[in-house]
Amino acid sequence: MIEPITFNIHQHLLALLDAQLARYRVMEHEAVGKCEAVSEIRGTALGQGAKALVCKVKGNGVNQHVLAILPADQQADLARLARHIGGLKASLASPAEVDALTACVFGAIPPFSFHNALRLVADPLLFERFDEIAFNAGSLDKSVILNTQDYLRIAQPELAAFHRES
Numbered sequence: 030m031i032e033p034i035t036f037n038i039h040q041h042l043l044a045l046l047d048a049q050l051a052r053y054r055v056m057e058h059e060a061v062g063k064c065e066a067v068s069e070i071r072g073t074a075l076g077q078g079a080k081a082l083v084c085k086v087k088g089n090g091v092n093q094h095v096l097a098i099l100p101a102d103q104q105a106d107l108a109r110l111a112r113h114i115g116g117l118k119a120s121l122a123s124p125a126e127v128d129a130l131t132a133c134v135f136g137a138i139p140p141f142s143f144h145n146a147l148r149l150v151a152d153p154l155l156f157e158r159f160d161e162i163a164f165n166a167g168s169l170d171k172s173v174i175l176n177t178q179d180y181l182r183i184a185q186p187e188l189a190a191f192h193r194e195s
Contacts, residue, residue, distance in 0.1 A: 106192065162175055
């Protein structure tokens, strides 16, 4: 069984960003569930959005939860993600697993892993096009717009291309 996170993710995230002297701003807005709608509210491009998927990779002796981060204008290729981790297949985690590993609802997960059982992997395409990334910060009605280089420095994600090729 996964030991659940019990602290407030939004507050924990902001404390981390402040402690690391990150260049960011917080935006409060209406709670919306679609990437397109929230990027319009934020005034950011859809591709700046950091979409966070909690996945489970299995096979070849691998049993790993992964927080997979990619641009909101892309679709994930879960087979590519599984190969990167060394597994045979990847699927989205269950709502109970997402809750325990992130303490967030779907759509509110920031691109940071605060659980030692959740491996952070980000698609480099997210960092190649914009100077800032945007994401819901532990709540559907609060976003953070963060300097891309500060994100990479603080979160230190594993980088692997896993967006679906056209």
